[in-house]
Amino acid sequence: xxxxxxxxxxxxxxxxxxxxxxxxxxxxxxxxxxxxxxxxxxxxxxxxxxxxxxxxxxxxxxxxxxxxxxxxxxxxxxxxxxxxxxxxxxxxxxxxxxxxxxxxxxxxxxxxxxxxxxxxxxxxxxxxxxxxxxxxxxxxxxxxxxxxxxxxxxxxxxxxxxxxxxxxxxxxxxxxxxxxxxxxxxxxxxxxxxxxxxxxxxxxxxxxxxxxxxxxxxxxxxxxxxxxxxxxxxxxxxxxxxxxxxxxxxxxxxxxxxxxxxxxxxxxxxxxxxxxxxxxxxxxxxxxxxxxxxxxxxxxxxxxxxxxxxxxxxxxxxxxxxxxxxxxxxxxxxxxxxxxxxxxxxxxxxxxxxxxxxxxxxxxxxxxxxxxxxxxxxxxx
Amino acid sequence: xxxxxxxxxxxxxxxxxxxxxxxxxxxxxxxxxxxxxxxxxxxxxxxxxxxxxxxxxxxxxxxxxxxxxxxxxxxxxxxxxxxxxxxxxxxxxxxxxxxxxxxxxxxxxxxxxxxxxxxxxxxxxxxxxxxxxxxxxxx
Ligand SMILES: [Zn+2]
Numbered sequence: 418x419x420x421x422x423x424x425x426x427x428x429x430x431x432x433x434x435x436x437x438x439x440x441x442x443x444x445x446x447x448x449x450x451x452x453x454x455x456x457x458x459x460x461x462x463x464x465x466x467x468x469x470x471x472x473x474x475x476x477x478x479x480x481x482x483x484x485x486x487x488x489x490x491x492x493x494x495x496x497x498x499x500x501x502x503x504x505x506x507x508x509x510x511x512x513x514x515x516x517x518x519x520x521x522x523x524x525x526x527x528x529x530x531x532x533x534x535x536x537x538x539x540x541x542x543x544x545x546x547x548x549x550x551x552x553x554x555x556x557x558x559x560x561x562x563x564x565x566x567x568x569x570x571x572x573x574x575x576x577x578x579x580x581x582x583x584x585x586x587x588x589x590x591x592x593x594x595x596x597x598x599x600x601x602x603x604x605x606x607x608x609x610x611x612x613x614x615x616x617x618x619x620x621x622x623x624x625x626x627x628x629x630x631x632x633x634x635x636x637x638x639x640x641x642x643x644x645x646x647x648x649x650x651x652x653x654x655x656x657x658x659x660x661x662x663x664x665x666x667x668x669x670x671x672x673x674x675x676x677x678x679x680x681x682x683x684x685x686x687x688x689x690x691x692x693x694x695x696x697x698x699x700x701x702x703x704x705x706x707x708x709x710x711x712x713x714x715x716x717x718x719x720x721x722x723x724x725x726x727x728x729x730x731x732x733x734x735x736x737x738x739x740x741x742x743x744x745x746x747x748x749x750x751x752x753x754x755x756x757x758x759x760x761x762x763x764x765x766x767x768x769x770x771x772x773x774x775x776x777x778x779x780x781x782x783x784x785x786x787x788x789x790x791x792x793x794x795x796x797x798x
Numbered sequence: 799x800x801x802x803x804x805x806x807x808x809x810x811x812x813x814x815x816x817x818x819x820x821x822x823x824x825x826x827x828x829x830x831x832x833x834x835x836x837x838x839x840x841x842x843x844x845x846x847x848x849x850x851x852x853x854x855x856x857x858x859x860x861x862x863x864x865x866x867x868x869x870x871x872x873x874x875x876x877x878x879x880x881x882x883x884x885x886x887x888x889x890x891x892x893x894x895x896x897x898x899x900x901x902x903x904x905x906x907x908x909x910x911x912x913x914x915x916x917x918x919x920x921x922x923x924x925x926x927x928x929x930x931x932x933x934x935x936x937x
Contacts, residue, residue: 614871
Protein backbone atom coordinates (compact mmCIF):
# COMPACT_ATOMS: atom_id res chain seq x y z
CA UNK A 418 0.00 0.00 0.00
CA UNK A 419 1.06 3.59 -0.57
CA UNK A 420 -0.48 6.91 0.38
CA UNK A 421 -0.53 7.88 -3.27
CA UNK A 422 -3.31 8.14 -5.86
CA UNK A 423 -3.84 8.62 -9.58
CA UNK A 424 -6.31 11.46 -10.05
CA UNK A 425 -6.30 12.28 -13.74
CA UNK A 426 -6.01 10.25 -16.93
CA UNK A 427 -6.39 11.21 -20.57
CA UNK A 428 -5.27 10.48 -24.10
CA UNK A 429 -4.02 13.01 -26.59
CA UNK A 430 -5.34 12.67 -30.16
CA UNK A 431 -4.67 9.16 -31.47
CA UNK A 432 -4.23 7.50 -34.84
CA UNK A 433 -2.84 9.61 -37.66
CA UNK A 434 -3.00 13.15 -36.33
CA UNK A 435 -0.69 15.27 -38.48
CA UNK A 436 0.30 17.03 -35.25
CA UNK A 437 3.70 17.63 -33.65
CA UNK A 438 4.99 15.76 -30.61
CA UNK A 439 4.83 18.90 -28.48
CA UNK A 440 1.25 19.66 -29.46
CA UNK A 441 0.22 16.08 -28.61
CA UNK A 442 2.14 16.31 -25.32
CA UNK A 443 0.31 19.51 -24.38
CA UNK A 444 -3.01 17.87 -25.23
CA UNK A 445 -2.17 14.90 -22.99
CA UNK A 446 -1.00 17.03 -20.07
CA UNK A 447 -3.82 19.57 -20.12
CA UNK A 448 -6.54 16.96 -20.67
CA UNK A 449 -5.28 14.79 -17.80
CA UNK A 450 -5.15 17.83 -15.50
CA UNK A 451 -8.68 18.84 -16.53
CA UNK A 452 -9.80 15.27 -15.81
CA UNK A 453 -8.28 15.61 -12.33
CA UNK A 454 -9.82 19.03 -11.70
CA UNK A 455 -6.34 20.55 -11.46
CA UNK A 456 -4.42 23.10 -13.52
CA UNK A 457 -0.83 23.54 -14.67
CA UNK A 458 -0.29 25.86 -11.69
CA UNK A 459 -0.74 22.87 -9.38
CA UNK A 460 2.02 20.83 -11.03
CA UNK A 461 5.50 20.65 -9.51
CA UNK A 462 6.69 17.33 -10.96
CA UNK A 463 7.02 16.07 -14.52
CA UNK A 464 8.01 12.71 -16.00
CA UNK A 465 8.24 12.12 -19.73
CA UNK A 466 10.65 11.13 -22.50
CA UNK A 467 11.07 11.15 -26.29
CA UNK A 468 10.39 14.86 -26.64
CA UNK A 469 14.03 15.56 -27.42
CA UNK A 470 17.44 15.01 -25.87
CA UNK A 471 16.31 17.00 -22.83
CA UNK A 472 12.71 15.85 -22.67
CA UNK A 473 11.57 17.11 -19.29
CA UNK A 474 13.11 20.56 -19.69
CA UNK A 475 11.58 20.90 -23.16
CA UNK A 476 8.13 19.98 -21.89
CA UNK A 477 8.45 22.14 -18.76
CA UNK A 478 9.52 25.08 -20.91
CA UNK A 479 6.65 24.45 -23.34
CA UNK A 480 4.00 24.58 -20.61
CA UNK A 481 5.71 27.30 -18.57
CA UNK A 482 6.62 25.22 -15.52
CA UNK A 483 9.68 25.16 -13.24
CA UNK A 484 9.19 21.73 -11.61
CA UNK A 485 10.91 20.71 -8.36
CA UNK A 486 11.20 17.11 -9.57
CA UNK A 487 11.52 15.44 -13.00
CA UNK A 488 12.33 12.01 -14.43
CA UNK A 489 13.04 11.05 -18.02
CA UNK A 490 14.42 7.54 -17.65
CA UNK A 491 14.54 6.02 -21.13
CA UNK A 492 13.89 2.30 -20.75
CA UNK A 493 11.27 1.67 -23.43
CA UNK A 494 7.50 1.55 -23.27
CA UNK A 495 7.48 0.49 -19.62
CA UNK A 496 8.96 3.82 -18.49
CA UNK A 497 5.57 5.20 -17.46
CA UNK A 498 4.83 2.49 -14.93
CA UNK A 499 8.30 3.19 -13.50
CA UNK A 500 7.60 6.94 -13.49
CA UNK A 501 4.50 6.37 -11.36
CA UNK A 502 6.63 4.50 -8.83
CA UNK A 503 9.26 7.24 -8.78
CA UNK A 504 6.59 9.93 -8.57
CA UNK A 505 5.08 8.16 -5.57
CA UNK A 506 8.48 8.14 -3.89
CA UNK A 507 9.06 11.83 -4.68
CA UNK A 508 5.64 12.80 -3.32
CA UNK A 509 6.12 10.66 -0.20
CA UNK A 510 9.53 12.24 0.35
CA UNK A 511 8.09 15.72 -0.03
CA UNK A 512 9.99 16.71 -3.18
CA UNK A 513 6.82 17.11 -5.26
CA UNK A 514 3.08 17.25 -4.62
CA UNK A 515 1.45 16.88 -8.06
CA UNK A 516 3.30 14.96 -10.79
CA UNK A 517 2.20 14.60 -14.41
CA UNK A 518 3.44 11.48 -16.24
CA UNK A 519 3.05 11.95 -19.98
CA UNK A 520 4.04 10.65 -23.40
CA UNK A 521 3.21 11.47 -27.01
CA UNK A 522 4.47 10.39 -30.40
CA UNK A 523 3.56 11.26 -33.98
CA UNK A 524 5.38 8.25 -35.43
CA UNK A 525 2.64 7.35 -37.92
CA UNK A 526 2.33 10.88 -39.30
CA UNK A 527 6.11 11.35 -39.30
CA UNK A 528 6.83 7.84 -40.74
CA UNK A 529 9.68 7.61 -38.22
CA UNK A 530 9.46 3.88 -37.40
CA UNK A 531 12.08 1.55 -38.94
CA UNK A 532 12.07 -2.27 -38.98
CA UNK A 533 15.77 -2.39 -38.24
CA UNK A 534 15.60 -0.14 -35.21
CA UNK A 535 18.04 2.64 -34.50
CA UNK A 536 21.68 1.71 -34.94
CA UNK A 537 24.16 2.99 -32.36
CA UNK A 538 27.55 2.29 -33.84
CA UNK A 539 29.48 2.30 -30.59
CA UNK A 540 27.39 -0.38 -28.86
CA UNK A 541 27.93 -4.16 -29.05
CA UNK A 542 24.83 -4.89 -31.13
CA UNK A 543 26.36 -3.05 -34.11
CA UNK A 544 29.13 -5.67 -34.16
CA UNK A 545 27.49 -8.82 -32.89
CA UNK A 546 23.82 -8.56 -33.96
CA UNK A 547 23.24 -6.13 -36.81
CA UNK A 548 25.40 -8.14 -39.26
CA UNK A 549 22.83 -10.94 -39.01
CA UNK A 550 19.93 -8.59 -39.87
CA UNK A 551 17.43 -9.34 -37.10
CA UNK A 552 14.45 -6.99 -37.06
CA UNK A 553 14.58 -4.87 -33.93
CA UNK A 554 12.75 -5.49 -31.63
CA UNK A 555 10.51 -7.85 -33.58
CA UNK A 556 12.90 -10.75 -34.23
CA UNK A 557 13.73 -11.11 -30.53
CA UNK A 558 10.05 -11.45 -29.63
CA UNK A 559 9.71 -13.86 -32.55
CA UNK A 560 12.50 -16.03 -31.15
CA UNK A 561 10.89 -15.90 -27.70
CA UNK A 562 7.58 -16.91 -29.29
CA UNK A 563 9.24 -19.80 -31.13
CA UNK A 564 10.75 -21.00 -27.84
CA UNK A 565 7.44 -20.58 -25.98
CA UNK A 566 5.42 -22.58 -28.51
CA UNK A 567 8.11 -25.27 -28.62
CA UNK A 568 8.47 -25.60 -24.85
CA UNK A 569 4.75 -25.94 -24.18
CA UNK A 570 3.64 -27.72 -27.35
CA UNK A 571 1.41 -24.84 -28.47
CA UNK A 572 0.80 -23.46 -31.97
CA UNK A 573 0.57 -20.16 -33.81
CA UNK A 574 -3.20 -20.18 -33.24
CA UNK A 575 -2.58 -19.69 -29.52
CA UNK A 576 -0.76 -16.45 -30.34
CA UNK A 577 -3.47 -15.47 -32.82
CA UNK A 578 -6.17 -15.62 -30.17
CA UNK A 579 -4.44 -12.76 -28.32
CA UNK A 580 -4.92 -10.54 -31.36
CA UNK A 581 -8.52 -11.74 -31.77
CA UNK A 582 -9.39 -10.81 -28.15
CA UNK A 583 -7.69 -7.43 -28.50
CA UNK A 584 -9.79 -6.72 -31.59
CA UNK A 585 -12.98 -7.78 -29.80
CA UNK A 586 -12.23 -5.18 -27.10
CA UNK A 587 -11.34 -2.52 -29.68
CA UNK A 588 -14.74 -2.95 -31.34
CA UNK A 589 -16.18 -1.62 -28.04
CA UNK A 590 -13.82 1.39 -27.83
CA UNK A 591 -14.65 4.30 -30.16
CA UNK A 592 -11.12 5.67 -29.73
CA UNK A 593 -9.49 2.45 -30.94
CA UNK A 594 -7.68 2.56 -34.28
CA UNK A 595 -9.51 -0.63 -35.33
CA UNK A 596 -12.87 0.40 -33.84
CA UNK A 597 -14.71 0.20 -37.12
CA UNK A 598 -12.62 -2.57 -38.61
CA UNK A 599 -14.90 -5.49 -37.73
CA UNK A 600 -13.88 -8.68 -35.95
CA UNK A 601 -10.59 -10.45 -36.52
CA UNK A 602 -10.48 -14.23 -36.85
CA UNK A 603 -7.72 -16.70 -36.03
CA UNK A 604 -7.53 -17.51 -39.73
CA UNK A 605 -7.07 -13.81 -40.52
CA UNK A 606 -4.05 -13.71 -38.23
CA UNK A 607 -2.58 -16.99 -39.46
CA UNK A 608 -3.09 -15.91 -43.08
CA UNK A 609 -1.50 -12.47 -42.68
CA UNK A 610 1.94 -11.79 -44.13
CA UNK A 611 4.71 -13.38 -42.10
CA UNK A 612 7.22 -10.83 -40.84
CA UNK A 613 9.52 -12.74 -38.50
CA UNK A 614 8.23 -16.24 -37.85
CA UNK A 615 6.08 -17.21 -36.06
CA UNK A 616 4.80 -13.62 -35.97
CA UNK A 617 2.70 -12.20 -38.80
CA UNK A 618 1.71 -8.59 -39.38
CA UNK A 619 -1.42 -9.29 -37.32
CA UNK A 620 0.70 -10.53 -34.39
CA UNK A 621 2.39 -7.12 -34.29
CA UNK A 622 1.21 -3.92 -32.67
CA UNK A 623 -0.08 -0.96 -34.62
CA UNK A 624 2.13 1.95 -35.63
CA UNK A 625 0.12 5.05 -34.68
CA UNK A 626 0.42 8.54 -33.28
CA UNK A 627 -0.84 9.02 -29.79
CA UNK A 628 -0.07 9.10 -26.12
CA UNK A 629 -1.55 10.25 -22.88
CA UNK A 630 -0.94 11.37 -19.34
CA UNK A 631 -1.80 10.51 -15.77
CA UNK A 632 -1.68 12.78 -12.73
CA UNK A 633 -0.18 11.48 -9.47
CA UNK A 634 -0.66 13.06 -6.05
CA UNK A 635 -1.16 12.16 -2.39
CA UNK A 636 -4.24 10.18 -1.43
CA UNK A 637 -5.09 12.95 1.01
CA UNK A 638 -5.21 15.56 -1.73
CA UNK A 639 -6.92 13.11 -4.10
CA UNK A 640 -9.86 12.76 -1.74
CA UNK A 641 -10.60 16.51 -2.09
CA UNK A 642 -10.95 16.28 -5.86
CA UNK A 643 -14.17 15.75 -7.78
CA UNK A 644 -13.54 12.32 -9.27
CA UNK A 645 -12.98 9.20 -7.17
CA UNK A 646 -9.33 8.60 -6.32
CA UNK A 647 -7.57 5.54 -7.73
CA UNK A 648 -5.11 4.22 -5.16
CA UNK A 649 -1.58 3.17 -5.99
CA UNK A 650 -1.34 -0.17 -4.20
CA UNK A 651 2.05 -1.42 -5.32
CA UNK A 652 4.81 -1.24 -7.87
CA UNK A 653 7.96 -3.07 -8.93
CA UNK A 654 10.40 -3.21 -11.80
CA UNK A 655 13.27 -5.15 -13.31
CA UNK A 656 15.94 -4.09 -15.77
CA UNK A 657 17.19 -6.97 -17.90
CA UNK A 658 19.39 -7.68 -20.97
CA UNK A 659 19.51 -5.47 -24.05
CA UNK A 660 21.49 -7.78 -26.37
CA UNK A 661 19.73 -10.68 -28.06
CA UNK A 662 22.28 -13.28 -26.92
CA UNK A 663 22.71 -12.16 -23.30
CA UNK A 664 19.91 -14.03 -21.57
CA UNK A 665 20.64 -17.72 -21.02
CA UNK A 666 16.93 -18.59 -21.28
CA UNK A 667 14.76 -16.36 -23.47
CA UNK A 668 11.73 -17.43 -21.44
CA UNK A 669 13.24 -16.23 -18.14
CA UNK A 670 11.20 -13.02 -18.27
CA UNK A 671 12.06 -10.16 -15.89
CA UNK A 672 8.36 -9.43 -15.37
CA UNK A 673 8.49 -12.11 -12.68
CA UNK A 674 10.72 -9.94 -10.51
CA UNK A 675 8.74 -6.78 -11.19
CA UNK A 676 5.47 -8.52 -10.38
CA UNK A 677 6.72 -10.16 -7.18
CA UNK A 678 7.85 -6.77 -5.85
CA UNK A 679 4.55 -5.11 -6.81
CA UNK A 680 2.34 -7.78 -5.23
CA UNK A 681 4.46 -7.85 -2.06
CA UNK A 682 4.25 -4.08 -1.69
CA UNK A 683 0.49 -4.18 -2.23
CA UNK A 684 -0.10 -7.15 0.03
CA UNK A 685 -2.03 -8.77 -2.82
CA UNK A 686 -1.76 -11.92 -4.90
CA UNK A 687 -2.32 -12.38 -8.65
CA UNK A 688 -5.75 -13.83 -7.86
CA UNK A 689 -6.83 -10.40 -6.58
CA UNK A 690 -6.49 -8.76 -10.02
CA UNK A 691 -9.85 -8.00 -11.65
CA UNK A 692 -8.60 -6.43 -14.89
CA UNK A 693 -5.13 -6.50 -16.45
CA UNK A 694 -3.50 -4.06 -18.86
CA UNK A 695 -0.38 -5.87 -20.05
CA UNK A 696 1.85 -4.47 -22.77
CA UNK A 697 1.06 -6.21 -26.08
CA UNK A 698 3.78 -5.10 -28.45
CA UNK A 699 3.33 -8.53 -30.04
CA UNK A 700 0.88 -11.34 -29.29
CA UNK A 701 3.60 -13.26 -27.45
CA UNK A 702 4.40 -10.38 -25.07
CA UNK A 703 1.35 -10.53 -22.79
CA UNK A 704 1.47 -14.34 -22.73
CA UNK A 705 5.02 -14.29 -21.39
CA UNK A 706 4.26 -11.42 -19.02
CA UNK A 707 1.06 -12.91 -17.61
CA UNK A 708 2.86 -16.15 -16.78
CA UNK A 709 5.83 -14.34 -15.26
CA UNK A 710 3.49 -12.14 -13.21
CA UNK A 711 1.71 -15.22 -11.86
CA UNK A 712 -1.59 -14.42 -13.59
CA UNK A 713 -1.31 -17.71 -15.49
CA UNK A 714 0.58 -20.94 -14.91
CA UNK A 715 3.60 -21.62 -17.15
CA UNK A 716 2.37 -22.64 -20.59
CA UNK A 717 -1.24 -21.82 -19.72
CA UNK A 718 -1.56 -18.22 -20.95
CA UNK A 719 -1.75 -19.45 -24.54
CA UNK A 720 -4.39 -21.98 -23.54
CA UNK A 721 -6.44 -19.30 -21.76
CA UNK A 722 -6.16 -17.09 -24.84
CA UNK A 723 -7.55 -19.86 -27.04
CA UNK A 724 -10.46 -20.31 -24.62
CA UNK A 725 -11.35 -16.63 -25.05
CA UNK A 726 -10.71 -15.86 -21.38
CA UNK A 727 -8.89 -12.60 -22.20
CA UNK A 728 -11.68 -11.14 -24.33
CA UNK A 729 -15.03 -9.49 -23.52
CA UNK A 730 -17.00 -11.83 -21.29
CA UNK A 731 -13.91 -13.88 -20.44
CA UNK A 732 -12.80 -14.64 -16.91
CA UNK A 733 -9.55 -12.63 -17.21
CA UNK A 734 -10.24 -9.38 -19.06
CA UNK A 735 -7.01 -8.21 -20.68
CA UNK A 736 -6.18 -4.98 -22.51
CA UNK A 737 -9.75 -3.75 -22.46
CA UNK A 738 -9.11 -0.70 -24.65
CA UNK A 739 -8.01 -2.98 -27.48
CA UNK A 740 -4.31 -2.99 -26.69
CA UNK A 741 -1.34 -2.02 -28.76
CA UNK A 742 -2.64 -4.58 -31.24
CA UNK A 743 -5.96 -2.88 -32.08
CA UNK A 744 -6.32 0.39 -30.10
CA UNK A 745 -3.16 2.49 -30.27
CA UNK A 746 0.59 1.94 -30.29
CA UNK A 747 2.55 5.16 -30.39
CA UNK A 748 5.98 3.53 -29.89
CA UNK A 749 5.89 3.62 -26.09
CA UNK A 750 2.48 2.37 -25.11
CA UNK A 751 2.92 2.14 -21.32
CA UNK A 752 1.17 5.39 -20.41
CA UNK A 753 -2.02 4.19 -22.10
CA UNK A 754 -2.04 1.03 -19.95
CA UNK A 755 -2.31 3.35 -16.93
CA UNK A 756 -5.02 5.49 -18.54
CA UNK A 757 -7.22 2.45 -19.21
CA UNK A 758 -6.57 0.98 -15.74
CA UNK A 759 -7.71 4.23 -14.10
CA UNK A 760 -10.83 4.37 -16.27
CA UNK A 761 -11.76 0.78 -15.49
CA UNK A 762 -11.47 1.40 -11.74
CA UNK A 763 -13.62 4.53 -12.06
CA UNK A 764 -16.23 2.64 -14.08
CA UNK A 765 -15.86 4.99 -17.05
CA UNK A 766 -15.46 2.38 -19.79
CA UNK A 767 -18.97 2.07 -21.20
CA UNK A 768 -19.40 -0.97 -23.44
CA UNK A 769 -16.07 -2.40 -22.40
CA UNK A 770 -16.42 -1.83 -18.64
CA UNK A 771 -15.44 -4.82 -16.49
CA UNK A 772 -18.20 -5.03 -13.91
CA UNK A 773 -17.07 -4.50 -10.33
CA UNK A 774 -13.38 -4.01 -11.16
CA UNK A 775 -11.63 -3.09 -7.89
CA UNK A 776 -8.01 -4.04 -8.54
CA UNK A 777 -6.24 -3.33 -11.83
CA UNK A 778 -2.76 -4.30 -12.96
CA UNK A 779 -0.78 -2.26 -15.48
CA UNK A 780 2.40 -3.91 -16.70
CA UNK A 781 4.83 -2.34 -19.14
CA UNK A 782 7.53 -4.03 -21.19
CA UNK A 783 10.38 -2.11 -22.81
CA UNK A 784 12.93 -2.94 -25.50
CA UNK A 785 13.42 -6.65 -26.21
CA UNK A 786 11.94 -7.82 -22.89
CA UNK A 787 14.61 -5.48 -21.51
CA UNK A 788 12.68 -3.57 -18.87
CA UNK A 789 9.59 -4.59 -16.94
CA UNK A 790 7.50 -2.42 -14.63
CA UNK A 791 4.32 -3.34 -12.79
CA UNK A 792 1.78 -1.02 -11.16
CA UNK A 793 -1.15 -2.23 -9.06
CA UNK A 794 -4.08 0.15 -8.69
CA UNK A 795 -7.28 -0.12 -6.70
CA UNK A 796 -10.50 1.68 -5.91
CA UNK A 797 -10.41 3.86 -2.79
CA UNK A 798 -12.43 2.19 -0.07
CA UNK B 799 21.06 -16.65 -45.35
CA UNK B 800 21.92 -13.02 -45.59
CA UNK B 801 23.18 -12.60 -49.13
CA UNK B 802 26.38 -11.29 -50.63
CA UNK B 803 24.58 -8.09 -51.59
CA UNK B 804 24.44 -6.89 -47.97
CA UNK B 805 26.93 -4.05 -47.68
CA UNK B 806 26.74 -3.70 -43.88
CA UNK B 807 30.26 -3.71 -42.46
CA UNK B 808 30.33 -4.18 -38.66
CA UNK B 809 32.51 -1.71 -36.75
CA UNK B 810 35.17 -2.99 -34.36
CA UNK B 811 36.91 -1.42 -31.40
CA UNK B 812 39.90 -1.88 -29.08
CA UNK B 813 38.01 -4.47 -27.03
CA UNK B 814 36.80 -6.62 -29.91
CA UNK B 815 39.84 -6.27 -32.21
CA UNK B 816 41.38 -9.65 -31.24
CA UNK B 817 38.01 -11.34 -31.79
CA UNK B 818 37.64 -9.82 -35.24
CA UNK B 819 41.30 -10.53 -36.14
CA UNK B 820 40.76 -14.22 -35.40
CA UNK B 821 37.85 -14.29 -37.83
CA UNK B 822 40.33 -13.52 -40.63
CA UNK B 823 41.68 -17.05 -40.01
CA UNK B 824 38.19 -18.48 -39.47
CA UNK B 825 38.80 -18.97 -35.77
CA UNK B 826 35.95 -18.28 -33.33
CA UNK B 827 37.08 -16.86 -29.99
CA UNK B 828 35.22 -16.58 -26.73
CA UNK B 829 36.18 -14.20 -23.99
CA UNK B 830 37.34 -15.97 -20.85
CA UNK B 831 37.83 -14.60 -17.36
CA UNK B 832 41.35 -15.21 -16.03
CA UNK B 833 40.05 -15.15 -12.45
CA UNK B 834 37.06 -17.52 -12.52
CA UNK B 835 37.22 -19.16 -15.96
CA UNK B 836 33.79 -17.88 -17.03
CA UNK B 837 33.35 -17.73 -20.81
CA UNK B 838 31.18 -15.03 -22.33
CA UNK B 839 30.00 -13.53 -25.63
CA UNK B 840 29.79 -10.71 -26.73
CA UNK B 841 33.10 -9.35 -25.42
CA UNK B 842 32.83 -7.05 -22.40
CA UNK B 843 35.18 -5.05 -20.20
CA UNK B 844 34.22 -7.10 -17.16
CA UNK B 845 33.40 -10.69 -16.27
CA UNK B 846 29.63 -10.85 -15.75
CA UNK B 847 30.06 -13.72 -13.28
CA UNK B 848 32.75 -12.48 -10.88
CA UNK B 849 33.37 -8.84 -11.77
CA UNK B 850 37.05 -9.30 -12.64
CA UNK B 851 38.38 -7.03 -15.40
CA UNK B 852 41.30 -9.22 -16.51
CA UNK B 853 39.87 -11.15 -19.45
CA UNK B 854 41.54 -13.28 -22.11
CA UNK B 855 40.47 -15.32 -25.13
CA UNK B 856 39.84 -19.00 -25.67
CA UNK B 857 38.94 -20.78 -28.91
CA UNK B 858 35.52 -22.31 -29.45
CA UNK B 859 35.24 -25.71 -31.14
CA UNK B 860 32.30 -24.24 -33.07
CA UNK B 861 29.68 -26.82 -32.16
CA UNK B 862 26.34 -26.14 -30.57
CA UNK B 863 22.57 -26.31 -30.76
CA UNK B 864 19.83 -24.02 -32.02
CA UNK B 865 18.47 -22.33 -28.89
CA UNK B 866 15.70 -20.59 -30.83
CA UNK B 867 15.26 -19.09 -34.30
CA UNK B 868 13.10 -16.99 -36.60
CA UNK B 869 12.66 -16.81 -40.36
CA UNK B 870 12.81 -13.14 -41.31
CA UNK B 871 10.63 -12.13 -44.26
CA UNK B 872 11.19 -8.37 -44.32
CA UNK B 873 14.62 -6.86 -44.55
CA UNK B 874 15.76 -4.23 -42.05
CA UNK B 875 17.95 -2.55 -44.68
CA UNK B 876 18.52 -2.41 -48.42
CA UNK B 877 20.64 -5.20 -49.85
CA UNK B 878 19.39 -7.93 -47.54
CA UNK B 879 17.44 -10.54 -49.48
CA UNK B 880 14.60 -12.34 -47.74
CA UNK B 881 13.75 -14.83 -46.35
CA UNK B 882 16.66 -15.80 -44.10
CA UNK B 883 17.21 -17.49 -40.76
CA UNK B 884 18.26 -15.63 -37.62
CA UNK B 885 19.02 -17.81 -34.61
CA UNK B 886 20.44 -17.93 -31.13
CA UNK B 887 23.00 -20.74 -31.07
CA UNK B 888 24.18 -22.14 -27.76
CA UNK B 889 27.79 -23.26 -28.09
CA UNK B 890 28.88 -26.43 -26.32
CA UNK B 891 31.23 -24.17 -24.31
CA UNK B 892 28.17 -22.36 -22.88
CA UNK B 893 27.82 -18.90 -24.39
CA UNK B 894 24.99 -18.00 -26.77
CA UNK B 895 25.59 -16.21 -30.09
CA UNK B 896 23.17 -14.42 -32.33
CA UNK B 897 23.84 -15.68 -35.84
CA UNK B 898 22.40 -16.77 -39.18
CA UNK B 899 21.70 -20.40 -40.04
CA UNK B 900 23.03 -21.34 -43.48
CA UNK B 901 22.97 -24.34 -45.80
CA UNK B 902 19.36 -24.95 -44.79
CA UNK B 903 16.10 -23.78 -46.40
CA UNK B 904 14.83 -20.60 -44.69
CA UNK B 905 11.58 -22.25 -43.65
CA UNK B 906 10.13 -22.89 -40.20
CA UNK B 907 9.84 -26.62 -40.84
CA UNK B 908 13.45 -26.98 -42.02
CA UNK B 909 15.02 -26.33 -38.62
CA UNK B 910 14.06 -27.00 -35.00
CA UNK B 911 15.03 -25.86 -31.57
CA UNK B 912 17.66 -28.32 -30.37
CA UNK B 913 19.08 -29.03 -33.85
CA UNK B 914 22.85 -29.55 -33.65
CA UNK B 915 24.81 -27.03 -35.70
CA UNK B 916 28.42 -26.43 -36.60
CA UNK B 917 30.44 -23.34 -37.39
CA UNK B 918 30.74 -21.95 -40.91
CA UNK B 919 31.99 -18.56 -42.14
CA UNK B 920 30.69 -15.74 -44.30
CA UNK B 921 33.61 -13.68 -45.55
CA UNK B 922 33.39 -9.90 -45.37
CA UNK B 923 34.92 -7.71 -48.09
CA UNK B 924 37.60 -6.36 -45.69
CA UNK B 925 39.08 -9.79 -44.92
CA UNK B 926 37.19 -10.37 -41.69
CA UNK B 927 34.45 -13.03 -41.51
CA UNK B 928 31.15 -13.56 -39.72
CA UNK B 929 30.58 -16.79 -37.82
CA UNK B 930 27.40 -18.46 -39.07
CA UNK B 931 26.13 -21.98 -38.43
CA UNK B 932 24.92 -24.93 -40.50
CA UNK B 933 23.13 -28.09 -39.43
CA UNK B 934 25.64 -30.77 -38.43
CA UNK B 935 26.54 -33.28 -41.12
CA UNK B 936 25.03 -31.10 -43.84
CA UNK B 937 28.22 -29.32 -44.81
ZN1 LIG C 1 35.08 -14.09 -13.70
